[in-house]
Amino acid sequence: MELLDAQVINTQYGLEIxxxxxxxxxxxxxxxxxxxNEPYEIMIGVKYFLLRDRYYETKENYFWININNDNVVMLKESNTESLFAVKSESEREATKDLIGKWLIKTNNFKHAVIDSIEEQKRENVQSEVDITQVTNRINFLEKVLQIKTEDIERASINPRGYVFSN
Known part of the structure; x- marks a missing residue:
């Protein structure tokens, strides 16, 4: 038997577990x-249970993490199946807290990003341009692993088309 770490958000639609x-x-x-001039972005998919009354369903929703050249973190909604969609302002803040205080610290988040780094390392590079692109993607993914709770707390939540104004 294994003890699992879990978090719950109480939303207007039920409990997100x-x-x-x-x-x-x-x-x-x-x-x-x-x-x-453009920042790198990573789309994260998160599975959870939505418990309504005595019934539950499994959901998978997404959000983007964007880090600009000044290492400022921004959260962005995905165009579809957004983790922040149809939530009140307080539920969106609770979701942001979940990301910053829990999700980025979980073994699964770290494992998913490390797997992505390993994928990049296996990329078939054939030119100096390819090497530079893969190296930049790996550097970005390593920055994602270094995100701290404070970075997420300071982050704004924006629609996908939003860009940083420097």
Whole structure:
């Protein structure tokens, strides 16, 4: 028997139950910009249980983590199946707290990002440009592993199309 770490958010739609369990967190996408002025972004998928009355369903929703050139972290909603969608302002703040105080510290989050780094290392590089691109993606993913609770607390939550204004 294994004791699992879990967090619960009480929303208007029911209780969202998040478990630090294998395969509950995954890197869904990695955005590598075409220019140095754009930030890298990573889309994180999170599985959880939504408990309503006596029934539950499994959900998987997403959000983006964006880190600009000044190492400022921003959270962005995914275009579909957003972890922040249809939530009140207090529920969105609770979700942000969940990400900053719990999710980024879980073994599953770290494992998902490390797996993504390993994928990048296995990338078939054939030119100096390829090497630079893969190295930049790995450096970004290593920054993601270094995100602290304070970075998430200071982060804004924006729609996907939003860009940093420097």
């Amino acid at each position: 998040y478990l630090d369990n294998m395969d509950n967190v995954k890197v869904k996408a990695l955005y590598a910009p075409d220019s140095d």
